[in-house]
Amino acid sequence: GNSVTQMEGPVTLSEEAFLTINCTYTATGYPSLFWYVQYPGEGLQLLLKATKADDKGSNKGFEATYRKETTSFHLEKGSVQVSDSAVYFCALSDQETSGSRLTFGEGTQLTVNP
């Protein structure tokens, strides 16, 4: 079956530090990959996505590249801000084997200190 593994958290950084959150996946088909963000007290919001190999998703300074050879979709940001503090979820959707169902990773709590 499909699965998503995220790096263990929580992650604590100082403002303007470089961020990487690792995400690897297992899928039997050709999945689309997503990063969702959950700010405190809110639901999940789509941060970025990539639908095929070598695609790069980007939004709000965050980037992730769909790497089929390493089955990875790592999230990066060059300079984090306090307002980036949230929980980040990597997810995949495999249209062929599971319709539009999402499989989520465990989530990574990010705290950015001033």
Place this chain on the structure above:
Amino acid sequence: DADVTQTPRNRITKTGKRIMLECSQTKGHDRMYWYRQDPGLGLQLIYYSFDVKDINKGEISDGYSVSRQAQAKFSLSLESAIPNQTALYFCATSEPPREQYFGPGTRLTVT
């Protein structure tokens, strides 16, 4: 107005009680989902519906039931709540190939 709304936002109930969580959407999507979030476990799919007549079990459907009253409404019921159903519950909608849109969540506590 929010595209996906959930009621109630918070609920405390006792073991053995029946409880219903409601979800409404104004996005016009056919597909709707119920997820449960527990710390350190990400989100797990409880039930999903591809249209009013198509309802499917997800990964953790035991102890839950759902009703798709209309395209815009998808309710989750706990027939006899137990403490390990204490969690954050999210409703979501989608229209492939676009992403899923999530509601704000319902925090449920079973004492």
